[in-house]
Amino acid sequence: MSVLKIKKLNDNAIVPNRATPGSAGMDLYACIDSDIVISPKERVLIPTGIAIELESSDYVAYIYARSGLAIKHGITLSNCVGVIDSDYRGEIKVGLINLSDTPYTITSDERIAQMVISMVEQPQIICVDELEQTKRGEGGFGSTGKN
DSSP states (O other): OOOEEEEESSTTOOOOBOSSTTOSSEEEEOOOSSOEEEOTTOEEEEEOSEEEEESSTTEEEEEEOOHHHHHHHOEEETTSSEEEOTTOOSOOEEEEEEOSSSOEEEOTTOEEEEEEEEEOOOOOOOOOSOOOOOSSTTOOTTTTOOO
16 A cells, blocks of 8 residues: 655645545645635636655656536636646645636635546657557547547
């Protein structure tokens, strides 16, 4: 079992936790002194008050949107998925964007995102002149059909 070290940078920070035993992601909480209103189409950076240390470069922490905030309120990550590299030791901050037409207020201790720890493959990179051919080939967006 891997180890995730968490350092509270703020006494009010909440240590990430899983909502249920089967949850893949750990909830990340806003660690703010006062409410932050996110206007429609506005982007904000929300501190969590924590820093982490992953066990080794074999691991990465991914930051994902919380489905409830995204579906119910249009609040999602401004960068789609956050990547916390194994050598980063600064505070985890979450970039949020309001995709709705209604302002949304982030409150202190609110669950704002989820963090998933995953293993990372570090492949050997080899430059080649040709790639193996496939049936799809260079077919891109929509090339395999609508369904």
